[in-house]
Amino acid sequence: MSKSYKLAANDVNAWYGDFHAIKGINIALEEKAVTAFIGPSGCGKSTFLRLFNRMNDYIDGFRLEGEILLDQKNIYKKDVRVDELRKEVGMVFQKPNPFPKTIFENVVYGLRIQGVSKKKVLEETVERSLKQAALWEEVKDKLHKSALALSGGQQQRLCIARALAIEPTVLLMDEPASALDPISTTKIEDLIYELKNQYTIVIVTHNMQQAGRVSDHTAFFLSGELVEHSKTKTLFTSPKDKRTQNYITGRFG
Amino acid sequence: MRVKEKIIEGLLLLSAIITVFITVAIIWVLLSESVSFFREISIVRFLTEKEWTPLFAEKKFGILPLVSGTFLTTFIAIAVALPVGLTVAIYLNIYSPGKLKLIIKPVLELLATIPTVVYGFFALTVVTPFLQSFIPGLAGFNALSAGIVMGIMIVPMISSLSEDAIGSVPLSLRDAAFGMGSTRFQTAFKVMVPAASSGIVVSVILAVSRAVGETMIVAIAAGQQPRLTLNPLVPIETITTYIVQVSLGDVPHGSIEYKTIFAAGITLFIFTFALNNISFWVRKKYQEKYD
Numbered sequence: 221m222s223k224s225y226k227l228a229a230n231d232v233n234a235w236y237g238d239f240h241a242i243k244g245i246n247i248a249l250e251e252k253a254v255t256a257f258i259g260p261s262g263c264g265k266s267t268f269l270r271l272f273n274r275m276n277d278y279i280d281g282f283r284l285e286g287e288i289l290l291d292q293k294n295i296y297k298k299d300v301r302v303d304e305l306r307k308e309v310g311m312v313f314q315k316p317n318p319f320p321k322t323i324f325e326n327v328v329y330g331l332r333i334q335g336v337s338k339k340k341v342l343e344e345t346v347e348r349s350l351k352q353a354a355l356w357e358e359v360k361d362k363l364h365k366s367a368l369a370l371s372g373g374q375q376q377r378l379c380i381a382r383a384l385a386i387e388p389t390v391l392l393m394d395e396p397a398s399a400l401d402p403i404s405t406t407k408i409e410d411l412i413y414e415l416k417n418q419y420t421i422v423i424v425t426h427n428m429q430q431a432g433r434v435s436d437h438t439a440f441f442l443s444g445e446l447v448e449h450s451k452t453k454t455l456f457t458s459p460k461d462k463r464t465q466n467y468i469t470g471r472f473g
Numbered sequence: 474m475r476v477k478e479k480i481i482e483g484l485l486l487l488s489a490i491i492t493v494f495i496t497v498a499i500i501w502v503l504l505s506e507s508v509s510f511f512r513e514i515s516i517v518r519f520l521t522e523k524e525w526t527p528l529f530a531e532k533k534f535g536i537l538p539l540v541s542g543t544f545l546t547t548f549i550a551i552a553v554a555l556p557v558g559l560t561v562a563i564y565l566n567i568y569s570p571g572k573l574k575l576i577i578k579p580v581l582e583l584l585a586t587i588p589t590v591v592y593g594f595f596a597l598t599v600v601t602p603f604l605q606s607f608i609p610g611l612a613g614f615n616a617l618s619a620g621i622v623m624g625i626m627i628v629p630m631i632s633s634l635s636e637d638a639i640g641s642v643p644l645s646l647r648d649a650a651f652g653m654g655s656t657r658f659q660t661a662f663k664v665m666v667p668a669a670s671s672g673i674v675v676s677v678i679l680a681v682s683r684a685v686g687e688t689m690i691v692a693i694a695a696g697q698q699p700r701l702t703l704n705p706l707v708p709i710e711t712i713t714t715y716i717v718q719v720s721l722g723d724v725p726h727g728s729i730e731y732k733t734i735f736a737a738g739i740t741l742f743i744f745t746f747a748l749n750n751i752s753f754w755v756r757k758k759y760q761e762k763y764d
Binding site: 273275278280303304305306307310311313315317318319320321329330332333379382383386 | 571643645646648649650651652653654655656659663664667668
C-alpha cells in the first residue's frame with residue numbers, strides 16, 4: 221500500500237520584489253514521515269518551507285505562483301483563513317522564541333487565543349505537550365516561572381511543546397537546532413524521531429549529518445531550484461545529480 | 474593643531490557646564506523663594522486648605538484646587554491620547570503596509586509642530602461650542618475641552634514612542650505569534666503590546682509629564698478659577714495657568730502674592746521631576762530585560 225501525501229507543491233514560483241527565490245518547484249511530501257530540506261545558504265529552502273504555513277505573506281513584495289496543497293487543498297485560495305491554516309501547520313523557528321510569559325502560559329497560548337479557559341483542559345494540555353517535547357521532567361516544578369529563564373535548548377523544546385499543544389498535523393522546523401549546543405541538538409533530534417509517528421515533519425537544516433540522522437526523505441535545493449528529492453539513504457549514497465553529489469561531498473556550500 | 478583641539482574641547486565642556494549651571498540656578502531660585510514663602514505660610518496650610526485665593530483680600534493658600542485642576546485636565550488628556558495613540562502605534566506597526574506608514578507618520582509628527590496657542594484657541598472657539606451643542610451644562614471655559622485638545626496634542630508623542638517600543642520587540646516573537654495561528658489582533662494585544670509594555674508605560678509617563686506642564690491650552694480654554702472639583706464641565710485653574718496669571722499681573726515684587734508662584738512652581742517641578750525619574754527607571758529596567 222502506497223503512503224499518502226500530506227503536502228505538495230505544484231509548479232511553484234515565488235519572488236521577493238524582483239528576486240526570483242523559488243523556481244518552478246514540484247514536490248510531494250509523505251504523511252507521518254520526516255522530510256529534510258538541505259542546501260547552501262540562500263538556496264530558498266527556508267523560503268520554501270515558509271510557504272507551507274504562509275509565513276511569507278507579510279513580507280513586502282512577496283509574490284507566489286502555483287499551488288501549495290495541504291491534504292489536496294490549495295492553501296493559497298482566497299477562502300482559506302491563514303490563522304486556521306497555522307493551527308493545522310505548526311512551526312518551530314531557528315532561534316528559540318518563547319513569549320516573555322511563564323512556561324505554562326507559553327504552552328497554553330494557542331488554546332487561550334482559541335478561547336479555551338477551562339483549567340483542567342489547560343493543565344492536561346501542558347502536561348501532555350511538555351511530555352511530548354521531553355521537557356516535562358525538567359520543568360514540572362517551575363511551570364509558573366518565566367520561560368526566559370530556561371536554557372536555549374529547553375526554550376526550543378518549549379517552543380516545540382507550544383506548537384504541539386494545539387495538535388497540528390504538520391510540523392515545520394526551520395533549522396531548529398542551529399542555535400543550540402550538541403547535547404541539546406541530540407535531544408531535539410531524538411524528539412523529532414519520536415514525533416514522526418504522529419506528525420508530518422519538514423525540517424530545514426544546514427547540517428547534512430543531521431539530515432541523514434533524522435529524515436526519511438531529503439530534498440536538495442540550489443539557487444531556488446529543487447535539484448533532487450528522494451529517500452535520504454538514496455540521496456546520500458547514490459545521488460542522481462552531479463550537483464547533489466558535489467554538495468554532499470563538501471565540494472561547495 | 475593641538476591648541477585648536479584644546480580650544481574646541483574647552484568650548485564643549487563650557488556649554489555642558491552652562492547647561493548644568495542654569496538647571497541648578499533655576500532649582501536654587503525656586504527653592505529659596507519657596508522657602509521664604511513657607512516661612513510665612515505653613516506647609517500644612519498649603520497642603521490642606523481647600524481654597525486658593527492669594528490675590529483676594531481674604532487670602533487662602535491651599536494648593537489643592539490647582540492640583541485638582543491640573544489632575545483633571547491631565548486625566549482627560551491621557552484618556553484621549555492613550556487609546557488613540559496606542560491604536561495608531563499598533564496600526565502603524567502591525568497592520569499598515571509600508572507605504573501608508575510613510576504618509577501617516579509625518580502627518581502625525583506635523584501635529585506636534587502646531588503651536589500650543591493655536592491648540593488653545595482651537596479648544597475655545599471650535600471644540601467648546603461643538604461640545605456645548607450636546608452637553609447643555611458646559612461652561613464657556615471648562616476642563617473638558619482643554620483636556621481633549623491637550624490629548625490630541627499628545628497623541629503623536631504616545632504613538633511615536635509606543636511605536637518605537639513595539640518595533641523594538643524582537644521580530645521572532647511576532648513570527649511565533651503568527652506561527653501559532655494568531656490573528657493580527659491577537660498578535661498585537663496578546664504578544665506585542667505586553668512585550669512592549671514597559672516602553673509604552675514610559676511613553677505614557679512622559680505624556681503625563683507633558684500634560685502636567687502644559688500651559689497655553691489650559692490658560693486659554695479652561696478658565697482661571699481655582700476650584701476644588703473633579704467636574705470637567707466648569708472652569709478650573711491649573712498650576713501652570715496660575716503662574717501665568719500672576720506673572721502677567723501687577724503683583725509687587727517680594728510680596729506674598731509674588732512668592733506664591735514659586736510655591737506653585739516647585740509643586741509643579743516636583744510632579745514633573747518625579748514622573749521623569751519614574752520613566753527613566755522603567756526604561757532602564759526595560760533595557761536590562763531585552764539586551
